[in-house]
Amino acid sequence: MTLLLDITDLHDEPLNQGLELLHKAMAEGPDSAFNPHENPFLTELVERFHQRGIYQLDAMWSELKDILHGKHPFDPLAPHGRLTPAELSLLESLLRSGNPDSYAIDDWMLLVDYWLERYLPHDFAISQGYWLAARAVFMGRMQAVLSKPPEQKAMELAIEMAEKQPMTASAAKIIEIGKAHCTESIVSLSDSVKHRVKKSILQHIEEQSLSDKPFKSNLEGLETKLFDEFGAFNKDWRRIAVTETGEISNQAYVAGQPPGTKLKRIEMYKGACAFCSKINGLIVTVVSPSKRFKDPWKEVWAGKTNIGRSSSPMKKVGDKLVPRLSEEMWWPAAGLQHPNCRGSWLPAGVDAKPGDDQVFHDYLNTLWQTAEA
DSSP states (O other): OOOOOOOTTSOHHHHHHHHHHHHHHHHHOSSOTTSOOSSTTTHHHHHHHHHHHHHHHHHHHHHHHHHHTTOOOOOTTSOOTTOOHHHHHHHHHHHHHTOGGGOOHHHHHHHHHHHHHHHSOHHHHHHHHHHHHHHHHHHHHHHHHOSSOOOHHHHHHHHHHGGGSOOOHHHHHHHHHHHHHHHHHHHHHHHHHHHHHHHHHHHHHHHHHTTTOOTTTTHHHHHHHHHHHHHHHHHHHHHHHHHHHHHHHHHHHHHTSOTTOEEEEEOOSTTOOHHHHHHTTOEEEEOOTTOSSOOTTTEEOTTOOOTTOBSOSEEEETTEEEEOOGGGBOOOOSSOSSTTOOOEEEEOSTTOOOOOOHHHHHHHHHHHHHHHO
16 A cells, blocks of 8 residues: 655654654665574574573563552562662552552652662663674684684673673773663663653553542553563663674674775575665775775765765655755665665675684684583
């Protein structure tokens, strides 16, 4: 079905933001995020990180249902974040009463804050951000020095030992930056969980109270709505797993190549967008990030991203839609081209060889000996 919308009367900023969001949504393509990652160096890591999040979300869902039914016992030793002693005292009385029908709206909002702090506090986001960043960098560096991925047992050991990898300056920086990006993505998810759960509960309270019914009336309807929300949270966590793993590992891979190395972009997977399909097979030369003049379509460097660039070919200026300049548009980034992208790099040419980070290569050999012992 084709739908035509007249958006020309919108103000410049919201229209341009809308165009950008629309083109990014189209770039992400069909919902294939749960497919195993096509890059064999990343498949296991994506699944591991995804399971870490699903474990947390499953526990949250189970506890939230108990809270809705007044069956959740108060745990004075549980993490409670920034809640004050007075708020904790109120929480204890609410949970010990076991009577959700008596809770005021503010009580429910406090209960959601308490529940969220137990499972998605800021410290959790930081720890998960570092966990993934260290391992994604390890995978990118490993792909740079190996012609093929190791056996399953060795891959599992590499994931476990990633935090002890011999560090280079660029690897340390990519871990730091990757950790920050991943942390912010998890914090954004946490905020989304809080607001969407609160909104669902508020809507339920409004529907019941205006009909002079107690809170526990039609809890099945509320649970169904919240169950659907948790399905969306699951997808959001998977999106973080695929996006952050790919971005960080690709940046580490490029950073591990000496200037002058030829690389080929690989974008062969189900759901690749038009831009990614366009750059599939593109051969570029690795250059130093400090190089003064760079050719964005012939060269790649660590730190090259599409942040601040646009996927929409048009923008509104004044009262007209005009084409964007080439320097405003996406270019072949070192990491991912957009969220949920699954692109990667390979050495280009029939005589291409893996990188020459001998210290890291020796470290891998020691790991493989341990795996075989």
